[in-house]
Amino acid sequence: MKRRDFLLSTGALALTASSYSNILGANDRVRVALVGAGRRGRWMFKEMLHGNRVEPIVFCDVWDEQIKRTQEYTEVDKVETTFDLDDVLSNPKVDAVVLATPDHLHMDYAIRILEAGKHLLLEKPVTLHYKEGVPLKKAVMESNVVCQTGTQQRSSSMFQRVKEEFFGGSNVLGDIIFARAVWSNFGWQRRSLKQQPMPKNFQWETFLGNSPKMEYSWPRYDGWRHYKEYGTGILSDLLTHWGDVAQWMMDDAHPMNATTTGGIYHLKDGRTNPDTVNTILQYQGGWNFTFECSILPVKNQHDSVLFHGTKGKLEVFRAGYIFTPHEGSQVVFENKENLTRAHMKNFLDGIVLGKKVSAPIQVGLDAVKPSHLAAASYWSGKRMKFNGGQTDIIEA
Numbered sequence: 001m002k003r004r005d006f007l008l009s010t011g012a013l014a015l016t017a018s019s020y021s022n023i024l025g026a027n028d029r030v031r032v033a034l035v036g037a038g039r040r041g042r043w044m045f046k047e048m049l050h051g052n053r054v055e056p057i058v059f060c061d062v063w064d065e066q067i068k069r070t071q072e073y074t075e076v077d078k079v080e081t082t083f084d085l086d087d088v089l090s091n092p093k094v095d096a097v098v099l100a101t102p103d104h105l106h107m108d109y110a111i112r113i114l115e116a117g118k119h120l121l122l123e124k125p126v127t128l129h130y131k132e133g134v135p136l137k138k139a140v141m142e143s144n145v146v147c148q149t150g151t152q153q154r155s156s157s158m159f160q161r162v163k164e165e166f167f168g169g170s171n172v173l174g175d176i177i178f179a180r181a182v183w184s185n186f187g188w189q190r191r192s193l194k195q196q197p198m199p200k201n202f203q204w205e206t207f208l209g210n211s212p213k214m215e216y217s218w219p220r221y222d223g224w225r226h227y228k229e230y231g232t233g234i235l236s237d238l239l240t241h242w243g244d245v246a247q248w249m250m251d252d253a254h255p256m257n258a259t260t261t262g263g264i265y266h267l268k269d270g271r272t273n274p275d276t277v278n279t280i281l282q283y284q285g286g287w288n289f290t291f292e293c294s295i296l297p298v299k300n301q302h303d304s305v306l307f308h309g310t311k312g313k314l315e316v317f318r319a320g321y322i323f324t325p326h327e328g329s330q331v332v333f334e335n336k337e338n339l340t341r342a343h344m345k346n347f348l349d350g351i352v353l354g355k356k357v358s359a360p361i362q363v364g365l366d367a368v369k370p371s372h373l374a375a376a377s378y379w380s381g382k383r384m385k386f387n388g389g390q391t392d393i394i395e396a
Contacts, residue, residue, distance in 0.1 A: 029055040030351055031095045033088045033118075034070065035109065037061040039188070040123060041100030042070040048098065048344040049074060053352070057093050058082060062203040083203050085109060089116040096146075096351060099123060102224045103231040105209045107132040114143040121347050124150035125236040126364040130372040130393055133365045140361040146350040148357040149364025151244045152343035153318070158335040159245065162321055166307075166314055167249045172325075173309030176250065179289045181242035181305045184298035189226065189233060192269040193219035219270065226271035232375045233273030234293045235260075236368065242305050243281075243370035244363070245316065246289050249307065253366035254284035257385035257396040258373035266296055279374040291374070 032054050034045045038061070048054050058080045059067045067081050080091075088094055089112060096119035099109055107127055113120050126149050127133050140147045153159045166172050196218045198204065204216045211229045214220075224230040225237065247253040262277030276294040283289060304317035312325035318339060323331040343358070350357040359367075369386075376384040376393045385396040 028352065029053055030119075030348055031055045031057045031093050033058040033060060033091070033094045033097045035060045035085060035088060035097055035099050035113075036101035036105075036123075037066040037070040038100065041098065042073045044098055044100060044121075044123070044340060044344065045070065046074045047338065047341040048348070049076070050341055051345070053348050058088050058091060060085060060088050062207045063199060064201040065199060083201075083206060085112060089113065089118070094118055096120065096347075102207070103128045103236060104211045104224075104229060107136050108210060110136060111139040114139045114145060114147065117143065117145060119146040119347075119351050121148045121344075122150060122361075122364065124364060125232075125240045125368040125371060126150075126361070127368055127372075128231065128236075130369075130376075131391075133368075134391075137361055137365060146347070146357060147361050148343070148347040148350060149359045149361060149367070150343075151241060151359050151363065151367050152339040153241065153245055154248070154358035154363065155343040155346040156318075156335070156337055156339050157342070158321070158333070158337060159248075159316070162314075162316055163249055166323070167251070172311065172323075173307060173314055174311030176287055176307050176309045178308040179246045179250070179287065179305055180308070181239070181246065181289070181291045182293070182300045183234075183238045183242060183303040184292075184294045184296065184300060186234060186238065186293075186295045187297075189223075189237070189295045190267065190275075190297075191223060192267065193223045193226075195219065223271070226269075226273055228272045228375075228379070231273070232371060234275075234277060234295060235273075235279075235375050235378070236371045238293055239279065239291050239371045239374060240367050242291065243289070244367035245305050246307075247283075247366060247370075249305075249316075250283070250285060250287065252283050252285040252287070253369065255281045255289070255370050255373055255386075256284055257282050257383055258370065258377045259383045260374045260377040262378060274378065277374070277378065279370075279377070281370050281373065289370070291370070 034041055037059050056076045056079045060082050061067050071077050097113045098121045100123045110122050198216050220227055225233050258281045260279040262274040265276050267275045279291040281289045302317040304315045306315045315322045320334045346358050349355040383396040384393050387394050
């Protein structure tokens with residue numbers, strides 16, 4: 001079957017002449033570029049290679065050492081390499097792009113990829129600033145390509161089953177009053193980095209993108225999650241995941257307001273993002289969601305979301321769940337599924353088979369709402385909310 005002969009059976013995408021050339025047949029390998037070849041990018045790409053459904057075309061990054069590390073990790077050496085996103089976008093061989101750059105580059109890069117007619121897997125958080133959501137969603141809607149966002153729990157069969165069995169009208173948990181999420185001991189953000197000479201073949205200005213211009217700083221590159229100009233640290237890396245799970249299970253992606261407290265209590269090395277936070281979010285459906293996190297080596301039995309209901313409690317984590325009813329025996333389930341691999345498969349199924357992706361752009365935008373509110377509260381020191389039109393974040 002030829003690439004141009006396969007039509008998406010669901011009719012979910014209104015195809016234009018520009019997007020028609022991107023349609024793949026069921027037996028075609030998807031030709032993929034990786035933009036952002038750091039730790040997360042290379043991990044995602046290696047899982048995408050599982051099953052021999054992908055042909056690697058280009059690796060793109062601001063530093064050639066990251067590309068070399070990705071080539072070694074993925075065992076892909078015969079691939080084009082570049083510092084420049086334009087080389088990816090102008091390459092007619094590229095069907096799809098995995099975008100895993102630092103957060104501050106997401107919106108600009110994603111819109112350019114979509115406008116070039118490339119399918120897009122956009123790592124979370126999809127936006128660094130709340131107002132970036134409107135132009136990003138517009139670009140997705142006008143692109144007629146597949147866009148998957150990076151909350152991989154959405155592609156997990158276990159999480160899908162939990163949604164159906166515990167939140168699908170069964171009332172097993174009764175009325176849910178609280179959801180509490182914990183996730184600490186984030187070693188990669190705990191690193192204290194020192195200035196070092198700029199490496200050869202490193203593109204500092206490309207890394208800065210549209211962020212404020214400043215002199216080269218190695219800690220700001222290698223530890224970009226430490227600095228609010230490039231990400232919101234644990235509030236985006238971790239709250240986005242568990243906030244998405246809580247909202248999905250509760251059928252409520254409408255946080256009304258948030259209060260966050262925390263600070264740089266221990267890692268006083270020049271970073272600006274907090275090393276420890278507590279956030280409370282109030283939801284439209286009448287429930288509270290709390291998030292507790294520290295970069296420091298605080299050990300939880302499980303990094304999880306715990307739902308407290310009037311008939312029992314349910315703790316959900318990536319490796320399983322524990323259901324403890326008020327009456328009856330406890331149920332413990334172990335999950336051995338590779339969530340990232342399942343998410344990559346779901347993205348490829350969307351491109352090749354026309355299946356609905358599990359985390360389309362609206363899911364990605366909803367997932368980051370709690371993080372945006374929490375960060376706004378942290379930086380203002382006040383309780384914050386969305387305005388009436390949901391166009392801005394203001395003091396509550």
